[in-house]
Amino acid sequence: MxxxxxxxxxxxxxxxxxxxxxxxxxxxxxxxxxxxxxxxxxxxxxxxxxxxxxxxxxxxxxxxxxxxxxxxxxxxxxxxxxxxxxxxxxxxxxxxxxxxxxxxxxxxxxxxxxxxxxxxxxxxxxxxxxxxxxxxxxxxxxxxxxxxxxxQQRLEQAAAAGKPPVTRSAVPAPAAAASVAAAEKAPVAANDATSRTAAQAVIAALKESPITxxxxxxxxxxxxxxxxxxxxxxxxxxxxxDNGGSATDEYVANDGNRMLPPPEPLPDSAAVVGGGAKGNFRVYTVTEIPAFSSDNWKFAISGLVDNPNAWNWEQFLKLKRTVQVSDFHCVTGWSVYKCTWEGIPLKEMLAAAGVQSSAKFVKFYSGDKVYTDALSLSQANGDDIMVAVMMDGKPIPQQLGGPVRLIVPQMYAYKSVKWLQGIELIDKEHMGYWEVRGYDNDAWVGRSNA
Known part of the structure; x- marks a missing residue:
């Protein structure tokens, strides 16, 4: 108070x-x-x-x-x-x-x-x-x-104000009377003083700079x-x-990945071009952006599964892919709408691996060898969760998480692991890279505490 x-x-x-x-x-x-x-x-x-x-x-x-x-x-x-x-x-x-x-x-x-x-x-x-x-x-x-x-401005104003002031109050009354009398007696001198003052004003105006x-x-x-x-x-x-997709074109043109042969898009993937092509992605990473080559790239699923497996690039491209259109939401506030993703539904990959009854969580490993994250088994079986290979009819560029990345549309994008190369079925909860740094483990859009 x-x-x-x-x-x-x-x-x-x-x-x-x-x-x-x-x-x-x-x-x-x-x-x-x-x-x-x-x-x-x-x-x-x-x-x-x-x-x-x-x-x-x-x-x-x-x-x-x-x-x-x-x-x-x-x-x-x-x-x-x-x-x-x-x-x-x-x-x-x-x-x-x-x-x-x-x-x-x-x-x-x-x-x-x-x-x-x-x-x-x-x-x-x-x-x-x-x-x-x-x-x-x-x-x-x-x-x-x-x-x-x-x-500086005050100095300039003071310099400009340095001209003799012409005011009645500046002259004492007796002196003013005397000057009037003198002026009456000497009109020529008065005219001369007036002319001198006018001339000085002209010179002063010429000295004034157009810009201080x-x-x-x-x-x-x-x-x-x-x-x-x-x-x-x-x-x-x-x-x-810019909605012309130039940013995405730049990502593709400057792609450091060398994955041969490139994936061939399905008809729906090539025909439906969504928000990703408009170049509205922001590139965030917690490590240096890695580059990959089809010569040494591997993808594996292991852990508590009956059929662990590993694929090279050519083998991975032979897996059955589907197409979906979904939004992409970042926890920092921006979104990219109606992206067309092509890849393998995660639940189909898990079903083929034969998940054991003791498995409770699915852990994901990034090819940068630093970033990890996880979903519960029930979350991982969502219909729209995808191991994506293509975006808007083109291979996913290096800067956007290619050649393969996870897509979890209903959660914030820190769950959508970039440069995905490994999946492991585990029985204990795993806290991912950002979760141990304060982000919410359940990153549902609209319900996260990150």
């Missing part, structure tokens, strides 16, 4: 400055944590710290919303104070729009388990877009409002930010909005 009274006793200006400072620090920390979380290449290096960092990012976001609530009663008075400053009003509107957009989309991403996937996808796009726009703007704002630049030093430095800072951020922003916005 005392702290509340102390806050209210402070002057309006002090409270406004305090909120501005707190918001700047929170924005800086949000930017730093958000950038680290968004770098897919270091997800594995972060390990369990990534979960802690994600929680910190959420708490900082909540603090930012609380600051907005604290500022809300002050908006009206602040708006009146800057009524003669259109630039400051425009800045205020822009910053509030950024903060509200960040807050709204952030809340949806925070509560993604209770939101439709389409909402999460849209919220992630908005959150990323505002970050691309807002962070450079905040950097520019910090530079343009820095104390050093303000000092402070304005020039702001312009340079803005241009440098555009040059630094512009190309990366263009690539991001192109990838986010």
């Amino acid at each position: 005392e702290s509340k009274r102390g806050w209210l006793k402070q002057s309006f200006g002090k409270r406004l400055n305090a909120i501005h400072s707190w918001n700047a620090w929170i924005l800086l920390l949000l930017t730093a944590t958000g950038i680290v979380l968004s770098i897919g290449a270091i997800r594995g290096d972060l390990g369990s710290f990534r979960v802690t960092l994600k929680q910190l990012h959420i708490y900082l976001g909540i603090a930012s919303i609380l600051l907005l609530i604290l500022y809300a009663p002050m908006i009206r008075k602040h708006w009146r104070q800057i009524r003669t400053r259109p630039n400051q009003r425009a800045n205020l509107v822009f910053v509030l729009a950024l903060l509200l957009g960040w807050a709204g989309s952030g809340v949806i991403l925070w509560q993604f388990r209770h939101m439709p996937p389409a909402w999460n996808n849209s919220a992630l796009f908005v959150h990323d877009l505002l970050t691309w726009v807002g962070v450079p703007y905040a950097v520019y704002h910090a530079i343009s409002r820095s104390r050093w630049l303000k000092r 030093r402070a304005s020039f430095l702001r312009l340079v800072a803005g241009l440098l930010l555009v040059i630094a951020v512009g190309p990366a922003f263009y690539r991001w916005i192109k990838g986010a909005l």
Whole structure:
């Protein structure tokens, strides 16, 4: 209660400055944590710290919303104070729009388990877009409002104001009377002084630069930010909005796998092209992306089964495949809709292996030799769980988990093991790579605690 009274006793200006400072620090920390979380290449290096960092990012976001609530009663008075400053009003509107957009989309991403996937996808796009726009703007704002630049501006204003003021109050009354009398007696001298003042004004105007030093430095800072951020922003916005499948084509063109012969798509697989071809996948990995060759690639099923088996690439391609169309949901909020997958239904592969009665779980091994995950036997017998070989009529490229990956459509994608090469039937529960780092073992879409 005392702290509340102390806050209210402070002057309006002090409270406004305090909120501005707190918001700047929170924005800086949000930017730093958000950038680290968004770098897919270091997800594995972060390990369990990534979960802690994600929680910190959420708490900082909540603090930012609380600051907005604290500022809300002050908006009206602040708006009146800057009524003669259109630039400051425009800045205020822009910053509030950024903060509200960040807050709204952030809340949806925070509560993604209770939101439709389409909402999460849209919220992630908005959150990323505002970050691309807002962070450079905040950097520019910090530079343009820095104390050093303000000092430069004050020096320029002082230099410009250095001309002798022509005001009545600057001259004492007796002196003013004397000067009037002198002017009456010497009209020629008065005309000469007027001419001199007019001439000086012309020269002073010629000396004035069309752009001040402070304005020039702001312009340079803005241009440098555009040059630094512009190309990366263009690539991001192109990838986010481009529905031509160019990103997937790039994955295929730069595929490091050398799997011969390539799989021949079934008619339904080649004819039905879904969301995967639109290039809307984001590439995340906890290890270096491995490359495979058909010369040494193997796939095995073992453990508590009657018929353990191992296949080379040519043998694996002879297994009976089916086609399904399903959505793909990532736990970070994005989704790819209506992907056309072709592969072997997992329940058929398990049935052929002859699962023993003591088996309770199915463990999956990635070819990166690091990543593992597991499903209960009842989960693994779902109709739409597939050991996929093709996506949208093409071999699954290396960066998207090919040549073979697991697809578990009704669970978040950390269960859909990439570069799948081994399946083992076990009798005890296995905690996968992300599960031991804080993610939910039952990763059902809409019900996960990850």
